[in-house]
Amino acid sequence: MSTNEQPVTEEQIQEETLETAEPVSADEAQAEQGDLAEDSRIAELTKLAEENQQRYLRAQADFDNFRRRTQKEKEELAQYASMKLITQLLPVVDNFGRALEAAKNGGDTESFSKGVDMIFRQLEQVLDQEGLKAMDTVGQPFNPDFHQAIMQVESDDHEEGVVVEEVQKGYTLKDKVLRPAMVKVSG
Known part of the structure; x- marks a missing residue:
């Protein structure tokens, strides 16, 4: 570098670079x-x-x-769906066991009969709490959804197609038929 040359600044380098660079469209x-x-x-x-x-x-x-x-x-x-029902039935089973034990020991037949009747009502109460209902069929018009006719009988007391006698009880569980009643129907 000669003495009369001045040092190049960074700005000059950038300007020179911009001048020599190809223009970008x-x-x-x-x-x-x-x-x-x-x-x-x-x-x-x-x-x-x-x-x-x-x-x-x-x-x-x-x-x-x-x-x-x-x-x-x-x-x-x-x-475990039946656990609640079985828990409710255990006292009934216990009472049946006591009644049978009393019968073996030569208990009074009248008190035995009363005891079994009480146990039966206890069982009905448990089943009723679960929604089981016995159907009322005698005197009702025959309905194949609720009744199963096993016999047709002549009857002067009832019109045709009416349940005259119930041979086996029918039951509903809540709103569903669990077992239809076996009935005799007037013809």
Whole structure:
């Protein structure tokens, strides 16, 4: 460097670089910005897709766990569904045992009969609490949904198609027929 030359500043280098650089057209600058924006958008969408995939996998796992848990609860419910009824019937069974023991020891037949009658009413009460109802059939019009006709009889007292006699009681459990009544119907 000669003594009369002055040092070159950074600004001069940048100006010189800008003057010697090839001019970038507006289209090329726009395309470059578009590529950068597109790359940014692709990265953003890829990240979103990965997040959604993870959410989906977690939701699927949660659903599988829920399904297994409800299946287990359903199996336990079916296994122990009668537990409440059986618990209510245990005192009835105990009373029947006491009555049979008293009969073996030569107890009074009249008191034995009263005891069995009391036990029967206790049993009916438990079943009634569970929704079991005996059907009232005699004198009712024959209904195949509630009655099973086993015989048709002639009757002067009843019109045709009326239940004359009940051979076996019918029962409903809540609103559903548990066992239809076996009846004789007037013909």
